[in-house]
Amino acid sequence: MYVDRLSLTDFRSYEQLDLELSPGATVLVGPNGVGKTNLVEALGMLSTLSSHRVSSDAPLVRFGAERALVRASFVRGAQRSMLELEVAPGRANRARINRGNPVRARDLLGIARTVLFAPEDLALVKGDPSARRRFLDELLTVLLPHHAGTRADYDRVLKQRNALLKSARAARFSRRSPAPDPSGATVESTLDVWDAHLAQAGARLLHARLELVDRLVPHLDAAYAQLTDGSKVAGAVYRSSVEGSVPESDGEDFPAMDGGGDAQDGGESPAVVRDGDAAPGLAGLGVAEIAERFLAALAQARQRELERGLTLVGPHRDELELTLGDAPAKGFASHGETWSFALALRLAAYYVMIDDSAVAGDEPILILDDVFAELDAARRARLAAIVAKAEQVLVTAAVDEDVPAELAGRRVRVVPGALAPLVPGEDA
Amino acid sequence: MYEGAVQDLIDELGRLPGIGPKSAQRLAFHILEADKDDMMRLAAAITGVKERVKFCQVCGNVSEQDMCSICRDPRRDASVICVVEESKDVLAVERTRAFRGRYHVLGGAINPIAGIGPDQLRIRELLTRLNDDAVTEIIIATNPNLEGEATSTYLARMLKTIGVTVTRLASGLPVGGDLEYADEVTLGRAFEGRRSAIS
Ligand SMILES: Nc1ncnc2c1ncn2[C@@H]1O[C@H](COP(=O)(O)OP(=O)(O)OP(=O)(O)O)[C@@H](O)[C@H]1O
Numbered sequence: 001m002y003v004d005r006l007s008l009t010d011f012r013s014y015e016q017l018d019l020e021l022s023p024g025a026t027v028l029v030g031p032n033g034v035g036k037t038n039l040v041e042a043l044g045m046l047s048t049l050s051s052h053r054v055s056s057d058a059p060l061v062r063f064g065a066e067r068a069l070v071r072a073s074f075v076r077g078a079q080r081s082m083l084e085l086e087v088a089p090g091r092a093n094r095a096r097i098n099r100g101n102p103v104r105a106r107d108l109l110g111i112a113r114t115v116l117f118a119p120e121d122l123a124l125v126k127g128d129p130s131a132r133r134r135f136l137d138e139l140l141t142v143l144l145p146h147h148a149g150t151r152a153d154y155d156r157v158l159k160q161r162n163a164l165l166k167s168a169r170a171a172r173f174s175r176r177s178p179a180p181d182p183s184g185a186t187v188e189s190t191l192d193v194w195d196a197h198l199a200q201a202g203a204r205l206l207h208a209r210l211e212l213v214d215r216l217v218p219h220l221d222a223a224y225a226q227l228t229d230g231s232k233v234a235g236a237v238y239r240s241s242v243e244g245s246v247p248e249s250d251g252e253d254f255p256a257m258d259g260g261g262d263a264q265d266g267g268e269s270p271a272v273v274r275d276g277d278a279a280p281g282l283a284g285l286g287v288a289e290i291a292e293r294f295l296a297a298l299a300q301a302r303q304r305e306l307e308r309g310l311t312l313v314g315p316h317r318d319e320l321e322l323t324l325g326d327a328p329a330k331g332f333a334s335h336g337e338t339w340s341f342a343l344a345l346r347l348a349a350y351y352v353m354i355d356d357s358a359v360a361g362d363e364p365i366l367i368l369d370d371v372f373a374e375l376d377a378a379r380r381a382r383l384a385a386i387v388a389k390a391e392q393v394l395v396t397a398a399v400d401e402d403v404p405a406e407l408a409g410r411r412v413r414v415v416p417g418a419l420a421p422l423v424p425g426e427d428a
Numbered sequence: 429m430y431e432g433a434v435q436d437l438i439d440e441l442g443r444l445p446g447i448g449p450k451s452a453q454r455l456a457f458h459i460l461e462a463d464k465d466d467m468m469r470l471a472a473a474i475t476g477v478k479e480r481v482k483f484c485q486v487c488g489n490v491s492e493q494d495m496c497s498i499c500r501d502p503r504r505d506a507s508v509i510c511v512v513e514e515s516k517d518v519l520a521v522e523r524t525r526a527f528r529g530r531y532h533v534l535g536g537a538i539n540p541i542a543g544i545g546p547d548q549l550r551i552r553e554l555l556t557r558l559n560d561d562a563v564t565e566i567i568i569a570t571n572p573n574l575e576g577e578a579t580s581t582y583l584a585r586m587l588k589t590i591g592v593t594v595t596r597l598a599s600g601l602p603v604g605g606d607l608e609y610a611d612e613v614t615l616g617r618a619f620e621g622r623r624s625a626i627s
């Protein structure tokens with residue numbers, strides 16, 4: 001597919017922008033801070049509903065404005081879809097499809113497919129497990145939009161269960177407040193109920209993630225080989241806390257304390273299995289069987305969870321472990337290898353989407369934000385050769401020299417300015 | 429900030445559910461400018477419910493007497509109890525005219541985030557009613573959302589040992605609606621709760 005028109009209203013630095021695009025390669029060139037990333041960020045949001053840079057919506061709205069509008073027109077084979085997303089911090093974002101009535105933002109999922117490569121992708125390899133979980137879930141909801149519901153269900157049960165664990169913990173520690181303390185028996189039986197719901201929602205998410213990893217791994221290996229000289233094998237294994245194979249500490253609970261994966265409480269650090277199998281016990285299981293394992297894991301963790309006031313097992317604590325050759329990628333890969341790995345993950349997502357295409361012209365739009373500047377000449381050429389084959393590829397760069405000759409498409413010079421920030425430049 | 433009585437009214441209205449500061453202000457000025465008799469009737473209605481209306485000692489439904497009209501009605505089937513979250517749900521089920529038994533109003537649903545556990549709901553009162561052998565069936569009609577489902581699971585597990593029939597209202601696609609407009613949760617539930625088409 002390709003996008004032939006992008007309009008922004010009060011999005012980031014743009015008060016109003018209308019940009020015409022065409023299939024093939026387009027290179028957006030302009031100095032630092034001029035608004036190149038802002039453009040591709042907006043486009044990416046129509047496919048994933050969230051920014052690749054920030055987790056809250058407020059920075060996306062132009063200073064002083066109340067809401068931002070992103071509008072684009074996508075062409076997929078003979079079909080055209082006009083998508084519109086309204087970003088209004090503090091309110092639920094809304095969307096419109098083909099100028100219809102407003103719908104939930106979630107209803108956009110699955111229509112526009114883009115794969116965005118950005119400097120932030122380094123975190124996929126070096127960052128907390130949450131970055132990799134997000135990568136999986138984002139890809140999952142683009143491929144199978146109903147899993148946005150699976151994910152939302154799980155998050156809601158998790159929140160309720162954590163609230164219960166937290167109040168149970170508070171009740172244990174404060175002997176002085178006699179009245180509202182739920183009795184121990186009530187807490188346990190209520191927890192049983194939340195366990196059942198958590199296991200049900202969680203098993204659905206786990207099952208979907210495991211299937212996705214199975215589809216992703218062969219492409220990851222191939223993509224890494226394509227980008228490099230092929231001397232090392234890139235792999236990924238889904239380690240589920242439901243199997244007890246993930247270290248206790250997780251960046252999300254203690255953002256300030258994440259010291260790179262060591263267990264930080266109780267010194268309890270289940271050994272990570274490194275036999276190369278996908279989460280040994282879960283591979284190939286159905287949703288119902290995973291739910292049973294999940295319940296067993298919760299039963300085992302019950303005491304520790306009551307002490308911590310936190311849900312310690314489940315897909316929100318899982319890890320997609322990345323390996324390069326015989327070593328984990330995180331902490332062992334060189335800077336250049338880390339970059340190649342991050343690019344290979346995005347390429348693998350691209351290949352999975354191509355596999356998934358149901359109709360002609362379904363392949364995703366590639367967006368490369370500032371990535372060539374980070375690569376040496378050999379990898380630049382390899383990446384350029386791969387992405388040049390896509391139906392549409394948008395590339396941003398601060399200077400012309402950063403863009404490999406293979407991508408000599410239409411060049412657009414980006415200049416600052418509120419009304420017509422884009423001046424179609426001289427064609428290269 | 430406004431002076432005295434006006435600000436008091438804005439503050440009080442602002443404490444009502446679903447009413448933000450702006451709406452509270454708009455309502456307060458509407459009351460201020462509206463016909464005096466109309467507003468006195470509103471005030472009397474509020475005083476009236478707070479003075480006269482209480483909760484049925486048996487089922488927890490709103491009532492002007494110790495026992496609500498449904499619990500007092502000898503024609504209602506005493507062997508079936510329909511468990512709902514709120515009094516307004518009693519009205520909803522009554523409108524269907526499909527149910528001839530009695531009710532039990534829990535006063536909410538299990539919701540740890542809001543600090544509501546089984547002890548904050550009228551579950552003990554329900555168990556007391558079950559001591560009477562007349563009751564043979566419980567129909568759980570909590571809301572089809574996460575908290576309602578959790579409450580339903582809790583009740584079903586607890587009642588399993590007591591030896592009454594426990595059923596849960598089927599939740600599914602709204603009648604008269606189009607499949608294409610059903611959200612994925614509803615559709616998913618409808619699939620899970622599907623039944624044989626050949627009877
Ligand atoms: N909400 C906002 N309102 C107004 N301006 C904003 C907003 N958010 C970001 N900006 C401005 O947008 C600019 C950043 O734009 P962007 O990240 O697209 O730059 P870029 O062209 O990609 O630069 P680089 O080459 O350094 O990556 C900054 O100058 C920033 O001040």
Ligand SMILES: [Mg+2]
Pocket residue numbers: 036037038369370
């Ligand atoms: Mg940039």
Ligand SMILES: [Zn+2]
Pocket residue numbers: 484485486487488489495496497498499500
């Ligand atoms: Zn009653």
